[in-house]
Amino acid sequence: MEIAVKSGNAIKQQTQCLVLFTGEAGNEPVFTGVDKETGGALSALVKRGDLKQAAGQVLMVPSVTGIKAERVLLVALGKEQPKAADAQKIFAAVAGALKGARVADAAIAFDDITLADQDADWLVQQLARNVSLAAYKFDYYMSKKADEPALVELGQVTLLQAGRKGLEAAKKAAAQGAAIGHGMALARDLGNQPGNVCTPKYLTAQAKELAKGAAKLTVKALGEKEMEKLGMFSFLSVSKGSTEEGQLIIMDYKGGKKGDKPLVLLGKGITFDTGGISLKPGAGMDEMKYDMCGAASVLGAMKSIVEMGLPINVIGMIAAAENMPAGHASKPGDIVTSMSGQTIEILNTDAEGRLVLCDALTYAERFKPKAVVDIATLTGACIVALGHHTSGLMSNNDELAESLLAAGITAGDKAWRLPLAEEYDNQLKSNFADMANIGGPGAGTITAGCFLARYTKEYPWAHIDIAGTAWKSGAEKGASGRPVPLLVQYVLNQL
Known part of the structure; x- marks a missing residue:
């Protein structure tokens, strides 16, 4: 259009x-x-x-x-x-x-x-x-x-x-709005694709397609052999249960000055989530194709940023894998070592998003980022807390959190900040490893955030839980394209 x-x-x-x-x-x-x-x-x-x-x-x-x-x-x-x-x-x-x-x-x-x-x-x-x-x-x-x-x-x-007064400003604003709409459309398309089409390598292909003709954007993807050399065994503990190879996708947009620290947007890309050995109930499991909507939102945001040609450095990352049950899949009670060297006792294989994200968050350190924002359909508990209207937000940096909240209000794509505190972090204690991957039934969204926070000591970081806002069920079933507007507005506000 x-x-x-x-x-x-x-x-x-x-x-x-x-x-x-x-x-x-x-x-x-x-x-x-x-x-x-x-x-x-x-x-x-x-x-x-x-x-x-x-x-x-x-x-x-x-x-x-x-x-x-x-x-x-x-x-x-x-x-x-x-x-x-x-x-x-x-x-x-x-x-x-x-x-x-x-x-x-x-x-x-x-x-x-x-x-x-x-x-x-x-x-x-x-x-x-x-x-x-x-x-x-x-x-x-x-x-x-x-x-x-x-x-x-x-x-x-x-x-x-x-009249003609303000016409050029209106043209610029309309171009921004259209670009955000195009990014949302891409995020919706990716989210709505079935799991037998939208695999980790499909997401890699979509990222490379986005880079065609975009001189400022380069894309690379790490496969499982490369991740193994980096010690990303937390990520690999999820992907090894599937015949589809996991991918860590890096989209590097150099729109700003050389040497300027980039913003990093990291999306959870579980292209289908059965729960693994901790198998989900069958009813409604088809909607677990939407477990890659965090990745879809990053791709959508990058499309908008490229289309607008924004003068800023942004890195879009996607941690993509399938979570499947198999003879070689992770089992409850397994212990794995993350790229950071921290060990994790996997008490529930359905808490897999944080296992791929934690290694990606460690990998992000090499970019010396200005800030890192991860986006994930991480916890059903977020739907219990905030319903389907507002995304959950947690952060180790007040300024970053306020910036994201303000961007959400401007964009009409709201988030609400939840606390990260020691008493919640203590719920992740394990008798056998540095931490467990779940913290019990209470405050599930927050303990998931506390888990990720253990991997973000080197930079300002925020986590956006979009489990309740990334898609709609029922007669209107389909991906929403959120939080592309929030993410793009946040980037615009940094200019």
Whole structure:
């Protein structure tokens, strides 16, 4: 989809769908101007109550006279001045309505939206991000498409402002929003792929594909023999149960100055998680293909960063493996030595994400990073604590934690900080090794964070648990693309 920003008169826009916004008073300048040309037809619909005044309510007007647009989509702003949270609902509603409208192009007159708590550039970025995902679908494996009229795909969207003031800033914001949307789409695609397609080597191939034509991005991957030489036996204790070879993928984006310390984004990439010998229940196990959504979010964020050409050094890492039961898989009670030299008693093979991540966190030391952020569908306990709305965050550095939390609020992709404290860390004690890989039934998300923290003494580090936010179940089953917006906004905030 192509998204453009231009200045012009909404009345004169030749488009299949003109999107207008109006509040309860109905006195917005663009709306009233267009309404006047239609002989008051649009305001009459609003006054009659056809458009309910709640943020994000929509009304498609299939035909209008007096203007060049073929139809008008009216969007309610609500009874009060909208805030950022309202805008997210409004923009999602616009994207959904355009997706179902069977139009090839649309013009969105956004001047009538002013937010109480965000500026115009934020508004344009978020609008572009939502619109870029309007046509997203995952139907690669449908041999027969839905029985419906030929679908007209939305291919061109114009974000329209009345004057030229701030036009260049709006174009930059829209480009950022579209790039974030493209990154989210990639993350969704990867998450939705079945486990028999999306293997560790498939993720390596996707990273290399991303690097094609991107002069600032180089990619390499370590196989199991290379990891064995490095002493990454914690990682290998997971991958050895599968016939699919584990991969440690490194994407090195050199957009900043030579010598500037890079940010490291590290994603958990368990491409399918059976639980290993500690086998998961069969019901719902198909959703364990989503256990690589941390990796997907890193790939998505790197796509956005490359597309925007950001002037910063970023390293994207993916710890990719399958967790399978087999005769040579790890067993509860096994003891392994991590790359750091610390030993781990594996009490539960279903706590495997931390076993691959800990060696990757040690490997990250060689980059002398400014900060490391790992992203993982790590614990079901995070869903118990925070549900499906907010990601969990833990960190050994207050400044880094606050930066990520702030980025999440700006991006509408929120996280909540959980504590890391000695009393939780003590739950990882083992009688036979330096630590156990689980800390018992209490505070499972936090003890998982404490485990990872033992491998991050050399740099500022944060862990984001996305078990509750990376995908949706039920009728809307599918990957969400989170936390790509949070990650990209965090990187943008470092510029």
